[in-house]
Amino acid sequence: xxxxxxxxxxxxxxxxxxxxxxxxxxxxxxxxxxxxxxxxxxxxxxxxxxxxxxxxxxxxxxxxxxxxxxxxxxxxxxxxxxxxxxxxxxxxxxxxxxxxxxxxxxxxx
Numbered sequence: 056x057x058x059x060x061x062x063x064x065x066x067x068x069x070x071x072x073x074x075x076x077x078x079x080x081x082x083x084x085x086x087x088x089x090x091x092x093x094x095x096x097x098x099x100x101x102x103x104x105x106x107x108x109x110x111x112x113x114x115x116x117x118x119x120x121x122x123x124x125x126x127x128x129x130x131x132x133x134x135x136x137x138x139x140x141x142x143x144x145x146x147x148x149x150x151x152x153x154x155x156x157x158x159x160x161x162x163x164x
Contacts, residue, residue: 056113058093058163059120062151065106069146070097073108076146080136085112088127089119106148117154 065073077095085092091113098104114120127133140146157163 056091056115057117057120058111058113058155058157060109060111060153060155063108063147064149064151065108065146066144066148067106069144070106070108072140073146076136076140077108080133080140084127084130084133084136088130089123090114090127120154 063073074097082092093111093113095108095110098107098109114123
């Protein structure tokens with residue numbers, strides 16, 4: 056499995072909406088498109104606690120990750136959810152993605 060850490064930096068005041076969208080819709084859509092949930096976090100300290108979601112997901116491979124994300128982005132249900140949830144403005148200002156491999160002593164290897 057290939058692990059991907061994603062960090063979403065939100066526009067001011069938009070983190071609660073992003074979290075609700077993940078909770079209510081995105082989690083199921085990720086599963087539908089082969090994206091495995093590992094963990095989700097919000098930083099404890101301000102200012103990041105007010106505008107940042109960090110999560111790790113898994114994919115069968117880097118090639119699978121590209122296919123998974125393409126399928127997710129092109130899913131009509133996702134497009135509808137995104138449009139409706141962002142009727143009053145976009146949630147995410149910036150997305151950082153980092154692909155990772157566990158080291159030999161990692162419990163996740």
